[in-house]
Amino acid sequence: MPPFRIAPSILSANLARLGEEVVNVVDAGADIIHFDVMDNHYVPNLTFGPVVCEAIRPLTSAIIDVHLMVKPVDALIPAFAKAGANIITFHPESSEHIDRSLALIREHGCKAGLVFNPATPLHLMDHVMDKLDMVLLMSVNPGFGGQKFIPEALNKLRTARHKIDEYTAKTGKEIWLEIDGGVKVDNIAEIAAAGADTFVAGSAIYGTPDYKATIDAMRAELAKVKR
Ligand SMILES: O=C(CO)[C@H](O)[C@H](O)COP(=O)(O)O
């Protein structure tokens, strides 16, 4: 059984009580805090920046996974690294020089990843695998929480899993495969079977009254997965 990681997106948290919401979800069993950064330019929504990351950093030792939905990306990379991010991912469409942006993330001591929108082809990862620690597939169009999972993402996950497994077999390098958008208790097993090992879930966790019960239910579904 591969290690499965659950990454609640604080986009769906009660932002008036953000600190408590971070602590509570980690106490409930989350592995990662997923931090959605939107700029009202690359995506039609506006969220939070490095100062908010810096504010939550002392509250938890959980991994902070910063998903940059901003264009351009490079100027924000050092700022998020300084604010305590552990992983920084960005969309290839938002960088003029993908290899350079990935290198910049790693030079700042963070794990680096590329994010693929539903219609963005996976071949954009082919020549930068050595600089990737994570591949994030969007199963919704980016910009909002609470959207419906796009089923074609399952085929894309299988393709990405194959590419990553081939690369890992050749080099020994581990690359996490994360899925983001519309992940729920009732589809997480199918998504894991298609190849994901890391699961962002915003509304499915923060929209329920008992975060531990929801995360436990997700783990129970994941325990049934055969791959
Ligand atoms: O990147 C995102 C949106 O662009 C969010 O991480 C994602 O939508 C999580 O929300 P939900 O689990 O409610 O779909």
Ligand SMILES: [Fe+2]
């Ligand atoms: Fe996200």
